Amino acid sequence: MKKAIVSIVMGCAVAISATAYAAGDTGNMASGEQQGADAKDSMSHGEVKKVDTAAGKLTIKHGPLKNLDMEAMTMVFKVKDPAMLSRVRLGDKIDFVAEEINGALTVTKLQKQ
Incomplete structure (x- = not known):
């Protein structure tokens, strides 16, 4: 029992x-x-190295991009909204979100620090 x-x-x-x-x-x-x-x-941090308004692209020296599983580096991004390019200049410190859209790394949100 x-x-x-x-x-x-x-x-x-x-x-x-x-x-x-x-x-x-x-x-x-x-x-x-x-x-x-x-x-x-979540925003990533970076520094604008080049603004190419004709191509609609930004070159950014950035820290890790957690959402894309990327380490810190300098690279070129498309921008979702061309108006973003008029808000930044060479050397600006920025916070941004980058996503892969149609196979291209694209800045979807952007603000100056």
Whole structure:
């Protein structure tokens, strides 16, 4: 009889643990999705190295781009809105969001620091 009671108690403990573990995993997935959204919207920091209004492009020396999983470097970006180019000049410190749009790295948000 004792073995049967111990078996039932242990079975319940395992079932409760498995349920709690599964609920914990679901919570992590939801927060992971939120982190992905936050990374996409989080601003990266950089310095304007060149403004090419004719081509609609900015050359930016930037820190890590978390949403694109890129390390710090200097590179050329298209801009989503050509009006962004009139707001910055060579040497300006900026905060920006870059995304891959139709295969091109594109600045979608931009503000001076």
